[in-house]
Amino acid sequence: MKNRYYKYSIVIFLIFTFFIFYYGLKEKNFYTPEDISIKKFPNLILNDFYTNTKTSFDDILIGSNYYLVNIWASWCLPCREEHPYLVQLKKNLSIKIIGINYKDKRDNALKFLDEYDNPYSVILNDNNGTASIEIGAYGVPESFILNTEKKIIKKIIGPIDKKKFNEIKKLIKK
Amino acid sequence: MKTKIVIYIIFIFFAFSKYSFSNDLKLENKINKNLRCLICQGQSIYDSQSDFAESMKLVVKQKIESGMSEEEIYSFFKIQYGEWILYDPQFNTKNFALWLLPILLFLVGGIIILIKFGVLKKRL
Numbered sequence: 001m002k003n004r005y006y007k008y009s010i011v012i013f014l015i016f017t018f019f020i021f022y023y024g025l026k027e028k029n030f031y032t033p034e035d036i037s038i039k040k041f042p043n044l045i046l047n048d049f050y051t052n053t054k055t056s057f058d059d060i061l062i063g064s065n066y067y068l069v070n071i072w073a074s075w076c077l078p079c080r081e082e083h084p085y086l087v088q089l090k091k092n093l094s095i096k097i098i099g100i101n102y103k104d105k106r107d108n109a110l111k112f113l114d115e116y117d118n119p120y121s122v123i124l125n126d127n128n129g130t131a132s133i134e135i136g137a138y139g140v141p142e143s144f145i146l147n148t149e150k151k152i153i154k155k156i157i158g159p160i161d162k163k164k165f166n167e168i169k170k171l172i173k174k
Numbered sequence: 175m176k177t178k179i180v181i182y183i184i185f186i187f188f189a190f191s192k193y194s195f196s197n198d199l200k201l202e203n204k205i206n207k208n209l210r211c212l213i214c215q216g217q218s219i220y221d222s223q224s225d226f227a228e229s230m231k232l233v234v235k236q237k238i239e240s241g242m243s244e245e246e247i248y249s250f251f252k253i254q255y256g257e258w259i260l261y262d263p264q265f266n267t268k269n270f271a272l273w274l275l276p277i278l279l280f281l282v283g284g285i286i287i288l289i290k291f292g293v294l295k296k297r298l
Contacts, residue, residue, distance in 0.1 A: 039253075103225055129229025130236065136254035138212050139226060 049123035
């Protein structure tokens with residue numbers, strides 16, 4: 001009798017561990033933060049992409065209800081995928097899109113904008129990548145949606161796809 | 175004599191500037207080793223050469239040069255990326271079990287061993 005319980009408990013234990021590992025394998029092993037901490041966007045001073053003059057975010061983040069700060073580079077492939085969505089956002093919604101050109105060559109960036117259209121109201125240079133770290137970015141591309149108070153209300157890590165595009169639409173129409 | 179004095183002064187100047195430089199570098203490396211790379215998440219930024227790790231190293235260097243302390247730099251990264259960014263997380267309410275469990279298991283294991291060998295019984 002005792003022996004039987006012993007066997008059962010071993011079988012139950014093995015099934016239990018099997019399911020734990022089975023679901024553990026399904027989990028993403030790349031960490032992305034869940035909480036969109038509502039914090040204020042830092043007021044950085046960067047050089048303008050076209051004029052090369054020093055520009056602060058406080059000067060740019062005016063005149064719209066929502067802002068989208070997008071970190072991009074011409075060498076980044078996912079940026080090419082997300083670019084049409086940015087163009088659509090610009091066309092359809094009242095949102096001011098600000099680009100941060102991350103560690104890019106000027107000529108390549110210009111070519112990229114020529115080829116894929118330019119949805120950005122302002123583009124700023126981040127030649128050494130420090131500004132992106134100060135903002136709290138995880139990689140390229142990455143987008144931050146800010147409200148009028150310059151608070152980050154949504155952070156999109158990775159390219160904007162159809163699903164995320166609809167999420168942004170919903171958020172702004174609210 | 176004069177040239178000797180000048181040489182000494184130059185020597186001392188260089189010696190001290192070198193000293194302060196290496197101290198900054200040591201701190202920089204220490205901080206870099208304790209920060210997680212954002213792209214290759216099993217590595218510290220000290221080991222990584224990804225674009226974002228290089229940028230993070232630069233930020234650490236700038237912050238040290240601007241006079242921020244080690245703690246201040248950690249708290250800056252913690253605000254931006256969360257506790258996860260540190261390889262040596264601080265003791266808090268969320269992770270106290272992780273810190274205390276090994277000690278607890280060690281004590282319980284020790285007590286079990288002592289009971290098994292009858293050490294405790296004899297004493298009692």
